Amino acid sequence: GNSVTQMEGPVTLSEEAFLTINCTYTATGYPSLFWYVQYPGEGLQLLLKATKADDKGSNKGFEATYRKETTSFHLEKGSVQVSDSAVYFCALSDHTNAGKSTFGDGTTLTVKP
């Protein structure tokens, strides 16, 4: 079956530090890849997505590139802010299985001023 493996957390950074959260996946076919973010007390919301190899998704200063050769979709941001503190989920959707989604375990990011 499909699987998503995320870098274990929690991650604590100082404001303006560089962020990388690693994500690798196993899937049949060519899934779409996503990063969702969950702010405290809220549901998940889409942060960015990529639908095919070498696509780069970006939003709010975050970026991730769909790397088919390494089956990875690492999340990066050049300068984090306190407001980026949240839980980040890597996920895929399987086009060969009616879009069934598989999520990673989530990585908690805390940014300190």
Next chain:
Amino acid sequence: EAQVTQNPRYLITVTGKKLTVTCSQNMNHEYMSWYRQDPGLGLRQIYYSMNVEVTDKGDVPEGYKVSRKEKRNFPLILESPSPNQTSLYFCASSFKQGTYEQYFGPGTRLTVT
């Protein structure tokens, strides 16, 4: 405003007392799904529905029921709740074609004593 709503947001109940958590979306999405989120276990799918009157089991369906009589609604039913169903529950929806990005409700925190 496009959204997924869940009710109630918080619920404390006792073992064996039947309960229903409602979910509604206003985006005309065909696909709806229920997840539970537990510390250290990430997000696990309980049930999903591809369209009206079409439902299927996810990864952890035991102890839950669902129905999809209308496109916009997808209630989650716990016929005889047990303490191991204490969790944070999310409803999500998406179109059944395209990239399958999901829209999540705000969550329902359930405690079964």
